[in-house]
Amino acid sequence: MPTIYMIRHGEAAAGWDADTDPGLSDKGRAQAEAVAGEIEKRVGKKLPILSSPLRRCRETAMPLSRTWACEPVIETRVAEIPSPIEDLDARGPWLRRLMSGTWREALTPENTGGGKVDLAGWRQSVVDALTDLPGDTVIFSHFIAINVAAGAATGDDRLVTFRPDNCSVTVFETMGGNLTLVEQGREAETKVN
Secondary structure (H helix, E strand, O other), rough: OOOOEEEOOOOOOOOOOOOOOOOOOOHHHHHHHHHHHHHHHOOOOOOOOEEOOOOOOOHHHHHHHHHHOOOOEHHHHHHOOOOOOHHHHHHHHHHHHHOOOHHHHHHHOOOOOOOOHHHHHHHHHHHHHHHHHOEEEEEEEHHHHHHHHHHHHHHHEEEEEEEEEOOOOEEEEEEEOOOEEOOOOOOOOOOOO
């Protein structure tokens, strides 16, 4: 039964509606160092590390990667929720609207850009990325992707089932293609970025 340590990236230098791929802020880099120490102490052995391809996740993974002397594997299936909107000013309101509802509501043509993005497929790919893992793994990912996994594990259709803080650790177990939520990560009212 693989155990998955899913970590939200550290604080980004810019918001989701200001930069499509920001790196970490100074605070985010300190958070990344702290969570590397937390995982090292908690797990006590080297595990595979997966990361979203986005900079804020790759940079959050780096301190643990250095400690374990390994490179994180980029896993596109745990990346940020895809947006049908290219205009940065319009992306924030779109995401906030989605976050207040359910996946059933999110999958309307209005929210998918008339089918421009496959939110249902993306949601399933997040779950598949976790349930396909053969062994214990550390994953650096995003607010909504972590919520997808938590919702799948608990049968909750809301986009936001909890508000994972930057560098919080949410723990899942997988068995037979199913996810179980073992430990919900630390919560905070943080900016989604």
